[in-house]
Amino acid sequence: PRGRAPPPRRRRHRAARGATLYVTLEPCSHFGRSPPCADAVVAAGLARVVSAIEDPNPDVGGKGHARLRAAGITVDVGPCAAEAARDHAGHFRRITDKRPHVILKLAVSADDKIAASGHKPVAITGEAARTRVHLLRAQCDAILVGIGTVQADDPLLTCRLPGMAERSPVRVVLDRALRISGDSRLVHSARETPLWVMTSDMAEAPAAVKLGAAGAQVIRVAAGAPAGLDLPAVLHALAEKGTTRLLVEGGARVANSFVAAGLVDEIWLLRGPDAIGAGGVPALDAMPLDAITQSPAFRVRASETLGKDSLNIYERA
Structure with a gap:
């Protein structure tokens, strides 16, 4: 009941004794930021644990299940493994590939454009789709755009x-030459919501110092192909900082770069009902959109109708 203090731990353990615990990931068996989960399960006197999937983390990797079995607890592994793997995709990707799970979000017009002529922003989707995207942002650790998007749209x-501002992801900007303006909304809000600016080893130090003084964090990585950054190095740096789910919302060039590099794991393709017409900006720059929608590398996992808009979610096949 509301307002009543939770029962003492000893009483909660008695209530759990002999029960079955269902978990989506193997309970850990090592000391990290908190004591081992497996020890807490043993102390609670549980009789059975149903675990969807083994943790690929070498610090765990079967040791949690072994700890439970050694204590006489029945352990069943495997139910809903595919669903659990999807839910923990970010953790798995970070452990196995040293990078986050990358979600590319594209909002395109009926004729596969993302902006009007001259990169002029235009409303493509309606309120229901925008709400869905903001929920996705809250479910990701970080959101990434390129400096072109920052300069064109001045996004936040x-x-x-409502009520989810504290769930905002870390904002990440790819900015090889540190061209981001100190007057941008991203920099102005850097002390409220973290801002990481990824730049090259050659970027000028004074600009980095100014960003740091404004509350942003400047992260240097190797430069990449023409005027860009080494994307694998960017992702590795983000993973080192604990990022497991990265939402890429950049413009056409950034989207193209991630797709071309084979670094996209999931695609959220939102499509509005209206066409933009000649001169509009293609969603993937010089790459046709069917390079992903018709690619054998991806399959449609889910489809939704959001008002007048549609959403197709693609995952690696």
Whole structure:
């Protein structure tokens, strides 16, 4: 009941004794930020644990299940493994590939454009689709755009759903030459919502110092192909900082770069009902959109109708 203190731990353990615990991931068996989960399960006197999937983390990797079995607890592994793997995709990707799970979000017109002529922003989707995107932002650790998007749109990149501002992801900007303006909304809000600016080893130090003084964090990585950054190095740096789910919301060039490099794990393709017409900006720059929608590398996992808009979610096949 509301307002009543929780029962003492000893009483909660008695209530759990002999029960079955269902978990989506193997309970850990090592000391990290908190004591081992497996020890807590043993102390609670549980009789059975149903675990969807083994943790690929070498610090765990079967040791948690072994600890439970050694204590006489029945352990069943495997139910709903595919669903659990999807839910923990970010953790798995970070452990196995040293990078986050990358979600590419594209909002395109009926004729596969993302902006009007001259990169002029235009409303493509309606309120229901925008709400869905803000919920996705809240479910990701970080959101990434390129400096072109920052200069063209001056975005805030926060979660603007009521009561969920604190769930806003870290904002990440790819900015090889540190061209981001100190007057941008991203920099102005850097002390409220973290801002990481990824730049090259050659970027000028004074600009980095100014960003740091404004509350942003400058992260240097190797430069990449023409005027860009080494994307694997960017992702590795983000993974080192604990990022497991990265939402890429950049413009056509950034989207193209991630797709071409084979670094996209999931695609959220939102499509509005209206065409933009000649001169509009193609969703993937010079790459046709069917390079992903018709690619054998991806399959449709889910489809939704959001008002007048549609959403197709693709995952690696």
